[in-house]
Amino acid sequence: MFPKKRNRRLRSNKTFREMFQENHLSPNDFIVPLFITEGKNIKEDIKSMPDYYRMSIDLIKKEVKLLWEMGLRSVLLFPKIEKSLKNNTGSEALNPNGLIQRAIKEIKNSIPEMVIMTDVALDPYSSYGHDGIVENGKIINDLTVEILKKMAVSHASCGADVIAPSDMMDGTIKNIRLELEKEKFHETLIMSYSAKYASNFYGPFRSALDSSPGFGDKKTYQIDFHNSKQAIRKTITDIEEGADIVMIKPGLTYLDIVKELSSMINIPIASYQVSGEYSMLKAAAKKGYIDYEKTIYEQLIAFKRAGSKLIASYFAKEIVKKFL
Ligand code: PBG
Numbered sequence: 001m002f003p004k005k006r007n008r009r010l011r012s013n014k015t016f017r018e019m020f021q022e023n024h025l026s027p028n029d030f031i032v033p034l035f036i037t038e039g040k041n042i043k044e045d046i047k048s049m050p051d052y053y054r055m056s057i058d059l060i061k062k063e064v065k066l067l068w069e070m071g072l073r074s075v076l077l078f079p080k081i082e083k084s085l086k087n088n089t090g091s092e093a094l095n096p097n098g099l100i101q102r103a104i105k106e107i108k109n110s111i112p113e114m115v116i117m118t119d120v121a122l123d124p125y126s127s128y129g130h131d132g133i134v135e136n137g138k139i140i141n142d143l144t145v146e147i148l149k150k151m152a153v154s155h156a157s158c159g160a161d162v163i164a165p166s167d168m169m170d171g172t173i174k175n176i177r178l179e180l181e182k183e184k185f186h187e188t189l190i191m192s193y194s195a196k197y198a199s200n201f202y203g204p205f206r207s208a209l210d211s212s213p214g215f216g217d218k219k220t221y222q223i224d225f226h227n228s229k230q231a232i233r234k235t236i237t238d239i240e241e242g243a244d245i246v247m248i249k250p251g252l253t254y255l256d257i258v259k260e261l262s263s264m265i266n267i268p269i270a271s272y273q274v275s276g277e278y279s280m281l282k283a284a285a286k287k288g289y290i291d292y293e294k295t296i297y298e299q300l301i302a303f304k305r306a307g308s309k310l311i312a313s314y315f316a317k318e319i320v321k322k323f324l
Pocket of ligand 1: 119121131167203205273
């Protein structure tokens with residue numbers, strides 16, 4: 001009998017297609033990145049990221065309330081630090097009354113259930129725009145980690161639920177875990193940006209925070225995009241050091257790494273659909289070249305198919321509103 005197999009049967013009508021759908025998106029899959037700036041009632045355009053904004057803490061609180069009501073369950077906070085507060089050691093990162101510390105406390109107070117994640121790295125605080133301390137043109141690993149572990153405790157003590165180190169130094173996860181335990185933050189999660197590539201897709205984000213490296217690039221700490229084994233090894237190291245969640249970044253172009261890891265490891269994997277990916281889709285949509293929401297939705301499903309449980313995405317709110 002011909003044909004023995006008719007592959008189209010499983011998709012021959014809508015009900016079948018729904019019954020056999022393997023991957024779904026839910027609002028609780030998303031992490032919403034938020035940019036915070038000083039002041040009151042401030043909502044600033046970000047030139048490199050159309051329709052995304054930097055907001056002062058009062059407006060961020062309103063935004064977070066809205067996100068919670070829509071079913072979104074986690075936010076990832078990024079502060080824009082004034083130039084005058086930046087230096088080589090990023091000392092403002094440890095200011096108990098700094099912008100990020102105040103933001104964490106205020107959001108926690110007004111919407112306690114919302115999961116607050118915080119980026120731990122020196123770049124927004126560094127006068128060099130690097131993720132670590134610079135000496136003679138080099139990024140100094142161990143000195144940087146000493147500061148990052150204090151930064152993590154500072155965030156946890158303000159109420160952060162998940163510490164997300166994005167610095168790509170060696171030993172960060174172990175040192176942060178030990179420090180959190182020592183300070184009795186036994187329940188604080190660590191989401192390591194375990195495989196963060198030296199990517200060209202971060203450009204719009206660096207403009208948003210005014211955090212571009214002042215010299216050189218980040219290739220001595222972030223991973224060379226020609227490689228995958230280093231990303232796997234770094235991720236395994238971070239899990240051994242105590243990470244609860246690992247993140248692969250950027251998103252779409254690194255799904256091979258997610259797929260490989262998802263058959264190897266048994267803790268949740270997150271992907272970060274980064275600023276460059278956001279701005280490219282926005283630009284194409286504004287030109288009318290693509291069907292905006294449907295294209296984004298398709299990309300987000302690709303993350304799920306590859307094995308990401310969580311997706312940090314600047315599209316989270318729009319997509320939840322439209323489809324979920
Ligand atoms: C900082 C950090 C960066 C991003 C997240 N955390 C930039 C960088 O490493 O230069 C990029 C996010 C994005 O592009 O959306 N360590």
